[in-house]
Amino acid sequence: MILLGLGTWQVERLRWKEALLAQIDARTHAAPVGVDVLAAEFAKGRDIAYRPVSATGRFLNEGERYVLSTFEGSAGWNVYTPLLLPDDRLVFVNRGFVPYELRDPAKRRAGLTTGEVTVTGLAREAPEAKPGYFVPDNDLAKHNFFWRDLTGMAGGLSLGSGVSILPFFIDAGPGRAPGGWPVGGTTNVTLPNDHLQYAVTWYGLAAVLIVMTVLLVRRRFTRDASAGPADGSRA
Template sequence: MALGALTLALFSVFMALGVWQVERRAWKLDLIARVEARIHAAPDAAPGPDRWAGLSPADEYRRVRLVGRFDHGRETFTQATTAYGAGYWTLTPLRTREGFDVLVNRGFVTSDRRDPAARGGPGPDGETEVVGLLRLTEPHGGFLRANDPAADLWRSRDVAAIAAARGLADAAPYFVDAEAGVERGAWPRPGLTVVAFRNDHLVYALTWFGLAAMTLAGAAIVILRGRSGARDA
């Protein structure tokens, strides 16, 4: 009786976890499809202040377009690691035509190229058009490493904290990863956004279903051995 109850309980739990992973897999595949559609769509205008309150994860990786002037004097560097090695993302405020600021990730620089003089100058001057991917703020720092605004040490792209540190009173609550432009080989190197989602749910589902089957098999073996022992006695 006790064996039957334990077997039923374990089987039910393992099956439920397997079904949950199947549902998670369907959700993840839908998410990947939606993100793929966003990053290849025609760019929309970057959301203005009237739309900031309604931004959600559904807006992540949307292609957006904005026009304005970079404020290179308020540039911020956040730690990053890319195919080029360790270095920094270059976040530069862009004052839009509409009168609000957007932090634009202009791309990656190595540690020896943080100084604009080491990369040929501060960057675009005058009115500039930027097309890129809308990204949501990263307020929690890096893995087990918090940002330190007082020391100007940034491990994540925390838009609100960076805006406060740079005196940007009307900054958008998102940043934009600029797409690669026509200037190949220039620094910073844009267009390095990695759009990838782990999708191990099928493996997990098969594992849980396998454990459910093993539970039934184990219980059957115990029962059969018990009956065989009773006959031998």
């Protein structure tokens, strides 16, 4: 019964995951909204993850932060750059991937966009805590991050007293910066969905256990029948 229950639970989880994936897919293909709309929905406690959003402002390239990442089989960094909006709000934008050797912005000066820009991408919520025990601690002094810590990223920025930081990130959409780096559009919008495999495993174990139990009972019954009466008497 326990194995069957675990299998049924995985089937229910499968349905939930499929519905969530469908929701994310529909959300990522919606029209982008402005930062004001997104901030208002976040303030109401609504889920804003993967919502398309558009923001206009000026990149503070001196405030780049780097999150360990991979892209097309290569290891490197995602470049997170503060975008200062005209109303003195600031949002960190994941501009995309650079390989290890191009982490230094001096090696990709063409990609350090200046002046007013409009960024369109997907909203990502900031984790409240380190996602796991085995994830390394962020190196705040070197601005190297192993998980997206908004508070840590904001630390050390030279901002005016009236600047406020929006509580989410924007992952820039596909495209390359001038000079080729960073490469945008690196957001992974897929979620692991192994629940069908787990369900088959639990149901399979339950079936094997049932068969083994039937065979054991049958074997014992056959052995008892062939042994005859316990006192050895014959008709």
